Amino acid sequence: MGFREYRVGSILFGVALSSSMVITMYMPSLDISGVSSTATALEKQLTYGRNSGFTYGDLFLHGADKPVKVILKKNPVTGAKMDETAAYVFTAGTSFPSGLKHDNILGEKVQALSVSMGKMDQAAEATGGVFLVSSKVTNGVETPYVEFATATRGWGVDATLNAASETILAGAGKTMFVREGCWWCHTLLPEQTHDWQSFGRPPVLGDFNGESPTTFGSDRKAPDLLHVASRNSSVEWMTLHFFNPRLVQPHSIMPRYDYLWGPKDKAGNDIDLAKWDEEFVAYRDGESVYPPEVPEYADDSEIRYLMDFVMNLK
Amino acid sequence: MIKYLFAKEKDIPGGTAAIFFSFSAIMWFIIGTGIGSFNAAKLAFPDWFTHLYALQFGHMRQVHVHAVIFGWIVGAFAASAMYVVPQLGNTKLWSEKLGVWNCMLWNVGLALGLATLWFGMTSGREYSDFIWPIDLFIALAMVLPLFINIFMSIVTRRTQGIYTTNWFFAGSFFMLIIVFLIGNAPEFFHLTGLNEAYMTWWFAHNVLGLLITPVAAAITYYIVPKVTGNPLYSHRVGHLHFWSIVVFYSTPAAHHLMSSPLPEWLKSFASVEGVLILVPAVAYVCNILLTMQGKWAMFVENVEIKYTITGVLLATPLNMQGGFQQTRAINWYVHGTGWIVAHAHLALLGFSTFAEAAAVYYGIQTIARRKLYSLSLANFHFWMLLIGFSLYWVSMTIAGLIQGAGKIYEVPYMDIVIAEHPYMIVRWLGGTMVFLGNFVWLYNMYMTVKVGEKLPEGLQPQDIAYAR
Structure with a gap:
């Protein structure tokens, strides 16, 4: 030099x-x-858990190490009827999302409320627990916070799971969404300048705190999905569409996700995809009148996770 | 290759690492474009090849992207740097053995990374899809040895100054390590939310802006003066190019997220800086085209110049798109449409690929000291690449404009998919042409090394006539 x-x-x-x-x-x-979490960000963290991509808890992205979202219509302790409430159950050992572990994620006010009102600081990964998204109005401003219901209301993990009227495995479903590359074509980001009518409200600054990965996508080859379940709430339509999109939407270019059904259907019968395809081709070519039946998916199948994730996008 | 891994440094012929990198880059180019062509077929005909679940679009898309970026684009950069830097420094590569090991680790790491992606193991972040153990491997076992080798070859040169090309080589590989480690920090440290989203695009932007564009330019800074015999038009404009790349190209990352809820000051700042990218861009293109003065016949007659100048000419629409499509006024129309896909391919398959193909053509001839096996095959490859790319670019640009119109008028999405269908078929045909042309290229390069006419002492490939 x-x-x-x-x-x-x-x-x-x-x-x-x-x-x-x-x-x-x-x-x-x-x-x-410095941005404060919105209620959406709290819900997303409690639904999706720590990380939906590659992590120690889920090396092969099978949807492990995820919380369970449940809908409660009765109090898990007393059994008394109550308004429909979403609770987020972390069984013992399930990894917490960033917002529950670090005090700089939720934003100053939300963090302070979650500790003072929500007793969030008493929660520990090793024992797990039940969480709620609550809010408090001060001077006309509503601030959401995380409530650790196991401490504030005595709701245990098992009691809450047993009392659930609906179990939503959207956390595991988001892992499927990441693994199967849904986000290469479907965005989760209605744009600010348009999209309001077709795809609904765009996300705001605080909607993403603690979520990882955000997977809002960059390339839209297909409709935005951020509020998809508000537009189309038919589980039946979604099931057919996942199995073979051409069943309900002849011009769709979406891949089939029939392999996410796994080897057995809900009743425990084997699923023969090759035979199904033969019958579908016959139907498509006009040789038979009806398309083959789409099997009902098993409760622990990967498609169930993905369906729960999509139907939870409201 | 195996025998050189454990040979003594002095027993390894000069240029071995560059030859290995060249051929592995061509191989990855074939693999990458093959997967790309297959993916494009799935978008045109989704029920084609139904039961090959291993080749699901959602798994294969990122395999295509990374095979092409790390296997072909960066692999060919390594190949070029490993013979250009010693030639410019009138010296040998600092360590030929490190280069051979680097190439081996490169192929192993990339194969491993692509296999994990294919398997579905991903971080879920575009362009930094690799899981963090692979990220660390890429940074420390693939890019760091490359940087050390190139940098030390520049330091131990036997010429006085450092030529423009070498500023970019040294600067870019250094910045790549930094960009790679910082860009993947969200995974190492589990950063979340918009920070993570922004850093994902900070990485994606800078990997293009601080590595791919400047190094492709660096290659043309070497090839054009070397082959035409003209000196570079202006060293000073080269300075302007280099410094404005560092200052302007490293800052507009947020313009990839114009429609997301990032702080508005950041988006505005990025947008202005994004227009300023035109400074290095215009300086560069003018500098190279003016270097061609009096030698334009070589654009037709000489294969390396034909490739290089085509690349430089493609850089013009690339930069004009790049500078303006990210402003709010235009971005809201084209964001997330096929237009962007076309633009990305213009950068990688247009500008960079043409520049690098020239470097690989020229490098293999100079290292093996043999003249190109067949001019006809090289021309055939050129036209397959150019026509294939043009079909792709034009069809995707049109598809993007249709999609943009459909987007702002809120047309039912299905109608957009139907309207795009013909363009999806054309894009598939274009990609397939590129894929098939590459086999011809591989054959031509192999035959050049094996049976190409030997270069007489003291002459360069451009000094003697083509044999066939």
């Missing part, structure tokens, strides 16, 4: 690159980290 100009150049290079990083990494991260 030995040239003064290269020494100067190297220093300038370092200065230029570092200041670029300060402006594009450090400053935005300060700004974004």
